[in-house]
Amino acid sequence: MTDDEQPQEAAHTGELTRRKVVAAGGAALAAVTVGGGVAFAGQPGKGGGAGPAREECYRLTAETTEGPYYIDADKIRRNVTEDREGIPLALRVKVIDSDTCRPLKHAAVDIWHCDALGIYSGYEDASQGGPGGPGGPGGEPGGTPTGTPTGIPTDAPTGPPGGGGPGKTDPTDDNRYLRGTWLTDAHGHVDFRTVFPGWYRGRAVHIHTKVHVGGKLTETGYEGGHTCHTGQFFFDEAAVLASAEAEPYSTSTTERTTLTEDTIYDQNGISGGLLRLRYKKDDIARGVVATITVGVDPDETNEGQDWVTGSPSPSAS
Structure with a gap:
């Protein structure tokens, strides 16, 4: 059975919960053409470094905070772009068992991130990068970025690292x-089509x-199982600075935080x-x-919620 023939491809719609998600058919990932002059970044090692990539399958990927803007598996789809403008981003995630090095098939992978101007769907009024939000610019973004990314501003909201506010809150809109x-395929791969995220106060891009395992897809969605990983993916500084030259990123006036200064x-x-x-060096757009x-x-539970309540480490049981 091919990936496109797997049952998770069936199209469904509806409201979802963390342990029961209703399938909505996603468009197949459209590969991003990058052509010649390709830049590579994010190799293994301290801060990325250079040299060939090597999967260190015996190492767990770092657990981090869930943050305040998570919405329980609300959309089962691979193309999450909708109407958001920005640099096309093709994201491929491979999920493996860090003990056996074997790929985890049919694991449910969640992704969520802000748009090119730092706004999160479901929380447009509260998003740090959005107009009027805590740490936002207080108006519609305009002008050009303020140069090289700077450190965490002294007036940035306090609270748990990476949380961006006082903790988990209910969505404020239906976006x-x-x-x-x-779901990952037989090789542990899952592909998403989205846009390059923007930035907001106090956090790097x-x-x-989240990765959920142990559940199953039914006629009404994905049921059962538990969350074995809560984490974040990061972008190197060269790519972020290159993105800042393209629209609509170039219209943002929100301060940026460098990768080395990020708290997560x-x-x-x-x-x-x-x-x-991987992108064309002189044309990231x-x-x-x-x-x-x-x-x-896969045997652990890591919800990432203890970070939000101030515990020094993610939950693990």
Whole structure:
């Protein structure tokens, strides 16, 4: 049976919960053409470094905070772009068992992130990068970025690392762009089509992710199982600075935070969530291909919620 013939391809619609997700057919991932002059970033090692990529399958990928803007598996789809403008991003995630090195098939992978101007769907009024939000610019973005990314501003919201506010809150609107969940194939791969994220105060550019295992797809959705990984994917500084030259990123006036100054990224390359990026060096606007291997312990439970309540480490039981 091919990936396109697997039962998760069936189209369904509806409201979803963490342990019961209703399938909605996603468009097949459209590959991003990058052509010659391709730039590579995000190799294993401290802060990325150089050299050939090597999967260190015995290493767990770092657990991080869930953050305040997670919505339980609301959309089962691979193309999460909807109407959002931005640099096309083809994201391929490989999920493996960090103990056996074997791929995890039919694991449910969630991704969610802000748009090019730092706004999260479901939380448009509260998003840090959005107008009027905590840490937002207080108006519609305009002008050009303020140069090289700077450190965490002194007036950035306090609270749990990476949480962006006082903790988990209920959605404030019905939008769900740049959010999606899909099942890994027999090789542990899952592909998403989205846009390159923007930035907001106090955080480097990132994508949130969760991995659920042990459940099954039924006629009404994905049921059962547990969350074995809560993490974030990160983008190297060269790519972020290149994106800032393209619209609509170039219209943002929100301060940026560098990868080395981020409070969540652990500076450990791929094991810390650093993506390997491929794009045309002098024309990133054409699109970016991002890949990463995520090592998880499928027997553990890592919801990422203890970070939000102030615990020094993610939950694990």
